[in-house]
Amino acid sequence: MAVVTVVFADLTGSTGVFESLGNVKATQAITRLTQWIGKVCKAQNGQVVKSLGDGVLMVFMKNMDAIEAVTEMQRIHTERIKNWPGILKMRLQVGMARGEVVQQDGDYFGDAVNVASRLSDLSGADQILGNDAVINELPAESLVRFRSLGAIDIRGRVEACMVYRVEWQSEVLTDFFTVPASLSATPAPDQAPKLGAIALSWLDVQASFPSTDSPIRLGRDADSQFFINDPRVSRLHARIVWRAGKFYLEDVSSYGSWVRFTGGDAIIALRRQECVLLSEGEIALGAPFDDFTVPTVSFRFPLIGSGRSALRKRTPG
Numbered sequence: 001m002a003v004v005t006v007v008f009a010d011l012t013g014s015t016g017v018f019e020s021l022g023n024v025k026a027t028q029a030i031t032r033l034t035q036w037i038g039k040v041c042k043a044q045n046g047q048v049v050k051s052l053g054d055g056v057l058m059v060f061m062k063n064m065d066a067i068e069a070v071t072e073m074q075r076i077h078t079e080r081i082k083n084w085p086g087i088l089k090m091r092l093q094v095g096m097a098r099g100e101v102v103q104q105d106g107d108y109f110g111d112a113v114n115v116a117s118r119l120s121d122l123s124g125a126d127q128i129l130g131n132d133a134v135i136n137e138l139p140a141e142s143l144v145r146f147r148s149l150g151a152i153d154i155r156g157r158v159e160a161c162m163v164y165r166v167e168w169q170s171e172v173l174t175d176f177f178t179v180p181a182s183l184s185a186t187p188a189p190d191q192a193p194k195l196g197a198i199a200l201s202w203l204d205v206q207a208s209f210p211s212t213d214s215p216i217r218l219g220r221d222a223d224s225q226f227f228i229n230d231p232r233v234s235r236l237h238a239r240i241v242w243r244a245g246k247f248y249l250e251d252v253s254s255y256g257s258w259v260r261f262t263g264g265d266a267i268i269a270l271r272r273q274e275c276v277l278l279s280e281g282e283i284a285l286g287a288p289f290d291d292f293t294v295p296t297v298s299f300r301f302p303l304i305g306s307g308r309s310a311l312r313k314r315t316p317g
Helices: 014-021 023-043 063-080 111-122 132-136
Strands: 002-011 046-052 055-060 092-104 107-109 127-131 145-152 161-167 197-202 205-210 216-219 238-243 246-251 257-261 267-270 274-276 281-285 296-300
Touching: 002 023, 002 063, 002 111, 014 023, 023 046, 023 055, 023 063, 046 063, 046 107, 055 063, 055 111, 063 092, 063 127, 063 132, 063 161, 092 111, 092 132, 111 127, 111 161, 111 267, 127 132, 132 161, 145 274, 197 216, 246 257, 267 274
Parallel strands: 092 127
Antiparallel strands: 002 055, 002 092, 046 055, 092 107, 127 161, 145 161, 197 205, 197 296, 216 238, 238 246, 246 274, 257 267, 257 281, 281 296
C-alpha cells in the first residue's frame, strides 16, 4: 500500500454545454479541458489515473504537488472563462484526500479515493475541498490558506470526515483562516457539552429548541416542528439532530439543502447528507443561495436557559 494524495477534478455545467453546442462539439470542448487538467497534473509530478466523462482522477505522491496543481488549475481556468458566454462556462470543483491506497491494474482503490470523490461532489464551483490529512501534511512555512468546514458525514464511512476548503484566490483574506500550527485535537466525548439550544427563523416564523428536542424536523408538513410553507420545500425536508455535543443538519429532501456560515462565503451543498452546524448562519431549502427567492432559514445558538418560544404562522394551502 502507498500513501498518496488523491484528487478528483470535475467540470460543472456540462449539461448546458451539450444543449448549446450539440453532442459532438460539446464532447470536443470537454475533452480539451480534461486533457489540459491532465497536463497540469503531470507538470506537477502527478499521475492521471483515468478520465470520467467531465472529470479526472489523479494521484500525487507528494501532498504539496497536489495542492499546487489544483490551485493552478483553478486560477488559470477561472481567468480563462471570464469572457465565455454563461451557458458555455464549465467551472471546476475539486475534492482531495490523502491516505493509503491500493493500486491494481492501473487503478487505485481505498478510503482516500472514496473521500476525494465525495468531496468533489460536495464542493461548489471554483472550490477545493480536502480532508484533514491533506491539511495536516502542509509544512509549517506553507502559505496555503484554508478554512475548516467541520465534520461532514461521507457516504460509506462510519466516522465523519473533517473537511477543509483550500482558499486559492490570492485576494481572499478572512479571520476564519486557519494555519497548521493552530490545529487542535477534537475534544474527547466526555469533554463535550451535554446540553445546547438552537434558534431558527424564517420570515416571521421563529422558534428556539433545546437539544433535548432533537431531532427537530424542518419541512412543509404541518406536523413539522419548524414549518416552512414553500413548494420547493419537501414535506420532511431536513432534520437537526444533537450528537456528541453538536447540532447536525441532515438533508432528507428531494431537491437538497445548502448551508453557509456568517462571516464567510463557504457554502456546503447537501443531498441526502449531513454537516455539523459550526456557528450561526443560514440554510437554503430546495434551491441554492443564488436564487434570491429561495426559502432561507437562519440559525443561531442562544444561551441555555433562555427558554423556548415557538411561533408558527401558517399560510393556508
